Amino acid sequence: xxxxxGHLIRxxxxxxxxxxxxLAIRAAVVPKGFGKYGHYRPQALALIRSxxxxxxxxxxxxxxxxxxxxxxxxxxxxxxxxxxxxGPLADHANDPAAHKPVLxxxxxxxxxxxxxxxxxxxxxxxxxxxEHSGGVLCNGCHQPHNPHL
Amino acid sequence: xxxxxRDLFTIGGKLLVLASVxxxxxxxxxxxxxxxxxxxxxxxxxxxxxxxxxxxxxxxxRACSKENKVPGGYFRTWVERYQVAEGKQPKxxxxxxxxxxxxxxxxxxxxxxxxxxxxxxxxxxPCTQVCPVGATFISPDGVVLxxxxxxxxxxxxxxxxxxxxxxxxxxxxxxxxxxxxxxxITQGLTxxxxxxxxxxxxxxxxxxxxxxxxxxxxxxxxxxxxxxxxATNAKVYYKNLDGSVR
Numbered sequence: 001x002x003x004x005x006g007h008l009i010r011x012x013x014x015x016x017x018x019x020x021x022x023l024a025i026r027a028a029v030v031p032k033g034f035g036k037y038g039h040y041r042p043q044a045l046a047l048i049r050s051x052x053x054x055x056x057x058x059x060x061x062x063x064x065x066x067x068x069x070x071x072x073x074x075x076x077x078x079x080x081x082x083x084x085x086x087g088p089l090a091d092h093a094n095d096p097a098a099h100k101p102v103l104x105x106x107x108x109x110x111x112x113x114x115x116x117x118x119x120x121x122x123x124x125x126x127x128x129x130x131e132h133s134g135g136v137l138c139n140g141c142h143q144p145h146n147p148h149l
Numbered sequence: 150x151x152x153x154x155r156d157l158f159t160i161g162g163k164l165l166v167l168a169s170v171x172x173x174x175x176x177x178x179x180x181x182x183x184x185x186x187x188x189x190x191x192x193x194x195x196x197x198x199x200x201x202x203x204x205x206x207x208x209x210x211r212a213c214s215k216e217n218k219v220p221g222g223y224f225r226t227w228v229e230r231y232q233v234a235e236g237k238q239p240k241x242x243x244x245x246x247x248x249x250x251x252x253x254x255x256x257x258x259x260x261x262x263x264x265x266x267x268x269x270x271x272x273x274x275p276c277t278q279v280c281p282v283g284a285t286f287i288s289p290d291g292v293v294l295x296x297x298x299x300x301x302x303x304x305x306x307x308x309x310x311x312x313x314x315x316x317x318x319x320x321x322x323x324x325x326x327x328x329x330x331x332x333x334i335t336q337g338l339t340x341x342x343x344x345x346x347x348x349x350x351x352x353x354x355x356x357x358x359x360x361x362x363x364x365x366x367x368x369x370x371x372x373x374x375x376x377x378x379x380a381t382n383a384k385v386y387y388k389n390l391d392g393s394v395r
Binding site: 035037039 | 259
């Protein structure tokens with residue numbers, strides 16, 4: 001049957017060569033696993049997950065700062081997270097000795113949440129800060145962790 | 150049987166197809182599995198936003214910008230203040246995305262309220278559909294993400310998003326957007342914006358968790374998504390959203 005097989009070998013070589021080039025290019029340009037979950041690189045998920053965290057979360061703060069935690073739980077700021085006032089402190093939480101937090105700037109802090117604004121929900125405690133405080137810093141009268149007087 | 154050149158080409162062609170299918174399968178099966186306890190299949194993330202609780206303090210905007218190192222002047226989340234006077238176009242403002250909150254509004258006689266906005270993590274998102282290279286996608290747990298190493302910066306997706314939630318990062322020249330703090334929620338933390346919302350106006354929810362309060366919330370409240378007519382299947386639900394909000 002392979003009487004005149006000579007003329008078959010050349011196209012066979014060409015085909016195999018083409019196949020080889022195709023596979024080589026494909027392996028080089030298509031990222032590993034592409035298509036595993038959809039039309040994208042699954043490695044992207046791990047890449048995005050590897051971003052560092054800035055806000056430790058209040059559960060973390062409570063492990064070491066029991067006093068402030070108790071004070072806060074007793075007052076109206078019970079549901080205001082520590083870092084909502086103190087800013088991102090993951091570095092501090094991981095190594096308190098190396099990263100000492102800067103205390104919040106009270107002159108701006110309370111105003112952001114409590115300045116009177118007609119668009120705020122009516123039930124939210126709000127004051128015209130300039131009139132209300134008479135120029136004294138808010139924490140001169142209110143305890144930040146439990147603001148009720 | 151006589152083997153002709155035509156036969157050889159036919160068989161060769163079939164082999165070529167088979168080989169490419171095989172190579173694709175190898176690519177898919179050969180990928181290493183995720184090494185940790187987080188199971189993507191067990192989650193379907195979204196958010197609920199209660200308009201009646203938002204005080205417009207801008208904590209979410211600041212927190213997001215710090216957590217995700219969002220470049221100045223760009224926003225992954227922002228807050229708008231609406232003033233809706235009868236028979237007039239609503240006035241919408243968002244000074245610097247509400248990074249520093251809002252200047253006080255004194256007029257009590259106009260309907261006014263705050264609307265926090267972010268990527269809606271749509272289940273049928275137009276943004277992921279237009280990407281020519283597969284650099285933006287919805288993850289198996291329902292978060293719309295961008296692969297920064299694969300994005301070309303062509304901006305099709307920026308145009309396709311009906312909610313204006315994407316931007317081109319000025320330094321990397323790749324598209325950037327809210328990741329729903331994917332690096333946090335996959336390790337049991339909530340998003341930076343929800344962590345820092347003092348009134349719980351915004352809450353991260355997991356629709357696949359039967360114990361999540363979202364089910365109760367959806368059962369008992371009037372909820373709405375933004376631009377429902379776009380049929381994007383948005384997963385950010387707003388409670389008591391005014392009809393004027395776009």
